[in-house]
Amino acid sequence: MACAETDVDFGTIPLAALNVTVRKKLGLYLNPRNAVAADWMVVAEAMDFSYLEIKNYEASKNPTTMVLDDWQARSTGATVGKLLSILMKVERNDIVEDLQPLIDEDVKRFHESQKKKADPPLQVPEVDSCVPRTLERNGITLEDDPEGTPELFDAFICYCQSDFHFVHEMIRQLEQTEYKLKLCVFDRDVLPGSCVWTITSELIEKRCKRMVVVISDEYLDSDACDFQTKFALSLCPGARNKRLIPVVYKWMTKPFPSILRFLTVCDYTRPCTQAWFWVRLAKVLSLP
Structure with missing residues (x-):
């Protein structure tokens, strides 16, 4: 199946391209238990979720969203095309027909954004200033050499402002001890003046081996944390290289x-395992 406007194969478009509107509408169709038409459980089975996983999803107010998020995070085959083929396989063509215009629009928008990334912008070689210019993705951190090797880190720390006191403790335990790890803390290490999303993507993908996600109630309300987490997950479907480390x-x-439920968590709230918390976190961040 392809988008009528762009002739792009849906099988090449990751599920992340579908925005919140489409996902909510999918939930409206699939969340209600239906004795006649296939519901979210049938779709989850077609996505190869186990019986126990599906039973756990039942407790959620929006199991469809949870299934889509987990499928997107753990499967390299989670594409828009695969989702549509599953819906047609379980005979929910009504959903496909109703949502097709919205899906086409999302695919078109995603395709155009990817094309802009692939095609370098046309630039005039020289402008009216004789001052040397720094490329946007060079000279973005305190110790960057714009003309040399970019500054690299062991881990990018994803956190919200209300959890910054714990980030300070993380710096003390991991950087200022025998572990001597190098953490990328946005408020401390990133120079002001550049696009937040561009710089964040560059740091997570190119500059940091891993990302530590500080989970809290406030984290769940942070758009920046949501973007950083989903971007990092898109780089490592199935968590094959331990790139994302959730911390509570x-x-x-x-x-x-x-x-993040399918990832092993480093939990500081359990008194019986607190003594091992920093050792375990330091060890995984020290891996090549």
Whole structure:
């Protein structure tokens, strides 16, 4: 199947291209248990989720969203085309027909954004200033040499401002001890003046071996943390290279983010394992 406007094969478009509107509408169709038409459980089975996983999703208010998020995070085959083929396989052509215009629009938008990234912008070789210019992705951190090797880090720390006191403790435990790890803390290491999303993507993908996600109730409300987490997950489907390390340091009142539930968590809230917390975190961040 292809987008009528761009002639792009849906099988090459990752599920991340579908925005919130499409996902909500999918939930409206699939969340209600249906004795006649296939519901979210049938779709989850077609995505190869186990019986126990599906039973756990039942407790959620929006199981369709949880299934889509987990499928997107752990499967390299989670594409728009595969989702549509599953819906047609379980005879939910009504959903495909109703959502086709919205899906086409999302695919078109995603395709255009990828094309802009691939095609370098046309630039005049010289402008009216004789001052040397620094490329946007060079000279972005305190110790960057714009004309030399970019500054590299062991881990990017994804956090919200209310958790910054724990980030300070992380710096003390991992950088200022025998571990001597190099952490990328945005508020400390990144120079001001550049596009936040561009710089964040560059740091996570090119400059940092791993990303530590500090999970809290406040984290769940942060758009920046949401972007950073999903971007990092898109770089390592199935968590094959331990690129994303979730950390919980205080008790939460909100549900743990479903998109990270399949990853092993470093939990500071359990008194019986606190003594091993920093050792385990340092060890995984020290891996090549």
